[in-house]
Amino acid sequence: MTCQNFCVALLHWEFIYLTTAFNLAYPITPWRFKLSCMPTNTTYDFLLPTGISKNTSNLSEHYEAVVEAKLNSSTTYFSNLSSKTTFHCCFWSKEDKNCSVHADNIEGKAFVSTVNSLVFQQIGANWNIQCWMKEDLKLFICYMETLFKTPFNTYDLKVHLLYILPEALEESPLVPQKGSFQIVQCNCSVHDSCECHVPVPTAKLNHTLLLYLKITSGGINFQSPLMSVQPINVVKPDPPLGLHMEITDAGNLKISWSSPTLVPFQLQYQVKYSENSSTNMRKADEIVSATSLLIDSVLPGSSYEVQVRGKRLDGPGIWGDWSTPLIFTTQDVIYFPPKILTSVGSNVSFHCIYKNENEIVSSKKIVWWLNLAEKIPPSQYTVVGDRISKVTFPNLNATKPRGKFTYDAVYCCNQQECHHRYAELYVIDVNINISCETDGYLTKMTCRWSTNAIQSLMGSTLQLRYHRSSLYCSDVPSIHPISEPKDCHLQRDGFYECIFQPIFLLSGYTMWIKINHSLGSLDSPPTCVVPDSVVKPLPPSSVKAEITVKIGLLKISWEKPVFPENNLKFQIRYGLNGKEVQWKMYEVYDAKSKSASVLVPDLCAVYAVQVRCRRLDGLGYWSNWSSPAYTVVMDIKVPTRGPEFWRIIKEDTTKKERNVTLLWKPLMKNDSLCSVRKYVVKHHTSRNGTWSEDVGNHTKFTFLWTEQAHSVTVLAVNSIGTSFVNFNLTFSWPMSKVNTVQSLSAYPLNNSCVLLSWTLSPSDYYLMYFITEWKILNEDSEIKWLRIPPSVKKYYIHDHFIPIEKYQFSLYPVFMEGVGKPKIINSFTQDDIEKHQNDAGLYVIVPIIISSSILLLGTLLISHQRMKKLFWEDVPNPKNCSWAQGLNFQKRTDIL
Secondary structure (H helix, E strand, O other), X not given: OHHHHHHHHHHXXXXXXXXXXXXXOEEOOOOOEEEEEEEOOOOOHHHOOOXXXXXXXXXXXOHXXXXXXXXXXXXXXXXXXXXXXXEEEEEEOOOOOEEEEEEEOOOOOEEEEEXXXXXXXXXXXXXXXXXEEEOOOOEEEEEEEEOOOXXXXXXXXXXXXXXXXXXXXXXXXXXXXXXXXEEEEOEEOOOXXXXXXXXXXXXXXXXXXXXXXXXXXXXXXXXXXXXXXXXXXXXXXXXXXXXXXXXXXXXXXXXXXXXXXXXXXXXXXXXXXXXXXXXXXXXXXXXXXXXXXXEOOOOOOOEEEEEEEXXXXXOOOOOOOOOOOEEEEOXXXXXXXXXXXXXXXXXXXXEEEXXXXXXXXXXXXXXXXXXXXXEXXXXXXXXXXXXXXXXXXXXXXXXXXXXXXXXXXXXXXXXXXXXXXXXXXXXXXXXXXXXXXXXXXXXXXXXXXXXXXXXOOOOOXXXXXXXXXXXXXXXXXXXXXXXXXEOOEEOOOOEEEXXXXXXXXXXXXXXXXXXXXXXXXXXXXXXXXXXXXXXXXXXXXXXXXXXXXXXXXXXXEEEOOXXXXXXXXXXXXXXEOOOOOOOEEEEXXXXXXXXXXXXXXXXXXXXXXXXXXXXXXXXXXXXXXOOOEEOOOOOOOOOOEOOOEEEEEEEEOOOOEEEEEEEEOXXXXXXXOOOOOEEEEXXXXXXXXXXXXXXXXXOEEEEEEOOOEEEEEEXXXXXXXXXXXXXXXXXXXXXXXXXXXXXXXXXXXXXXXXXXXXXXXXXXXXXXXXXXEEEEOOOXXXXXXXXXXXXXXXXXEEOOOOOOOOEEEEEEXXXXXXXXXXXXXXXXXXXXXXXXXXXXXXXXXXXXXXXXXXXXXXXXXXXHHXXXXXXXXXXXXXXXXXXXXXOOOOOOOOOO
């Protein structure tokens, strides 16, 4: 009892040893600390074990006795406390030997004293406390759990946290008033643990937070000393995310994870892992600043378990919670890398470690196969070590898809035994052509590219990246380390299209396609484009087309586009207007020219004309074709000739008059150039001289022939003038009796052609041409006629001839002096008719004979097949008999 009184007296003396204010606050540490409490306003004698002196010098001598008596004295003491007893409390940790005790006296002043922490630990009430700032930097949390081992810990536990957070960094009060503290109620669970939440604005993370705890349990009150902390110094990061393990290309085990994104500072990480294999077991704990860790000497068939947690790298902080354990097991055959994505023409290598029945196969015994169908030559093998074999594929070609497989399977085998696992090799053609075009206004550049070359690679994303140099392109384009992405949109034609706007005309745009895939990324060969060199000009404007009068050429004119300012060449296409224009091309290389003339065969047709342009130096593109311009049909020249004409003469013997009707065909456009307004008949006689008659657009004209000789000429007239070359015909009484044609024969060749043949007698007159007439005899049918050159002796008449009809054929010699006497026949030549009939009979009989022969041959072949089936159905084929194998049935064999 004396010892207990001595300890209490000693504590009482230490409580009043120092007097200070609330500014003596306990700094919250980044690790756990304890809160221990003892009652006040009580006699301290009973707290000390019997035999311990109240003299302070005896405290250390009897310290161990206090520890031994802690349970009995504490239990006795707590059982005798009243509900209004107030406790002195202090903070301490494992590193502390002393702690600070404070309480308010009756005059409102705070008494603080330093005592040995073991005294509180042995005879007081204890809690474990840890405070931290959440990773989101919005909530400050204090967690406490009771360490009571006394009967009153079964009472309801209520905890309140009182805090004050100054507005400014330098405003931390030396003596904060009790009324200025804000209070929050803590959430307590049935397991005697509580969690207190204090919201902290982002702007006050560096301010000093002052706080203390009020604890009530079973009517007993506890109050902690004042605590202080800067929230930014006790940030507790969340567990790392995305914990992942894989075998690297170098054969190491790579542990990787994602860093929390909310913390405003860099983290360090603690990684603990264990390895369990048939030949080795190890555990390790490493601290790294990166978000990955490499473990070497990975063996097949091993199991790895990993956990990671984070903490602030520079400055104070709290270790976060451990991530969920991740277990990774290596296979019996390890390929590194397990998958390779590469481009055509590259060289790649695979490594492997092969384990067979708990033993690792020597690398010298390993062979490699491709798709289990092609053994890879040993010249491509490399022994890296006793356990690791390497195979290299040089100058690769693109992978050919095999069904749903878009890769080649590479197998590592133990001599002739292959494991079912394999490595995957993806080889794609990245030669993607990027073409760019600058618009005619020089304001934007459009680039296009197709994905046909890489459609077989599923799960890939494509992105155009570019780098713009200040002026022009380098001789050899290369991928620049600093580049920018460009948004491209897929068009209906399967091409991606990207638009650069605004543009720098003389800058060099180096661009390439980046192919991103889970296996890696590839870049297409870069191409460099200068916008000024890929201009597609606007098409020429004000395009006009016409056939020039009196010259007869197709003339095209246009206006040059405003941009670009370079010299341009022009291309013209023209053709007869219609549904499908057959275009002809014509190029103009004179940059100053604004028109061109082209020779065309038909001056009286409508032509469609378009013009486009391009830089004269060949750079850039042809512009679009201009809107079509059309020529208008109009008279270009006077008609080249008048119409050919003939006459029909009706003679009145009583009056000795003859009515002559002139017949002609309308003049074609090529001869009229390009229209005929009217026809004019020009007469000439010895008595009446020369006169003309306008017959308009009629093609028939009748006049009275009264004089011995009458010459007529038919003229064609258009808007330009009268035909230059015309045909003349003279009607002469004496010449009508000149008999030059001795004989005339008509031979029908078929229903559409008749051959005329004739003979002439010598004549002193100049023969200009012949006129032949034909018509159906005994009918008032139309007379048809043709003009025949004077040098021929036979002529083919093409018309529709009816075999049962009789035709009249007439041949007139036309002299300069007039029309001679005609030769007239009223039927075809008889010998030819009989021959034609015989030939016709032959044409009928021969096809009948040929058809009958083919039918007879077919009948014989069918009958032959039926006879074979009837008589030889049961005869076996010797080739199908075992006893006949090896015998030559074509060689004679004597059986004796």
